Amino acid sequence: DIQMTQSPSTLSASVGDRVTITCRASQSISTWLAWYQQKPGKAPNLLIYKASSLESGVPSRFSGSGSGTEFTLTISSLQPDDFATYYCQQYDSYSYTFGQGTKLEIK
């Protein structure tokens, strides 16, 4: 299986900050990568697919980039609603796999 490694595991930031989360794949996945946001007790919410395509209804402060093995999720100006856990997921080849998550905390 393809291993997905996210960094950092935890990120402390303030409202208004620009933050970047990195996801690395153990082998090339082209751009078959999605990003999800999850809040406690809730199901994940799709933010980005195909590495850089913004899902409909997701604020434009979220953006994704990358290809091959290295990807980033950027939030341009953190809002209070953005403090959550973020996961990357590859869907290049079965079995699809997820990163271990990045918890975004209020500084």
Next chain:
Amino acid sequence: QVQLVQSGAEVKKPGASVKVSCKASGYIFTTYGISWVRKAPGQGFEWMGWISGYNGNTNYAQKLQGRVTMTTDTSTSTAYMELRSLRSDDTAVYYCARARSEYCSGGSCYFAAGHYYMDVWGKGTTVSVPS
């Protein structure tokens, strides 16, 4: 609006089976597949498999082959996931999610068979297997 409604929490004995349902609404069921994902306490997400809403074709995680069966009932727009020979490490929240493959580039949109991301999720079903 697109919605996936899952069945309620289950508590099962080791060795038993569980069948979780996922009823879709707000879209044409046969035009999308359903993926199943689980998250055990303190663990990461684990993709379990995918089933086509069109023809019932499946693709299961190798780790679960032989223990999991995914099915659909197109007459009720419902997907099912059955897991057999339950163990304590099957304790998890089980999610169904609509599997989408469309992406757009340069003004055109494409379908990418075999490359499914999950755009709408059910709320999850807690399955507990106490040891």
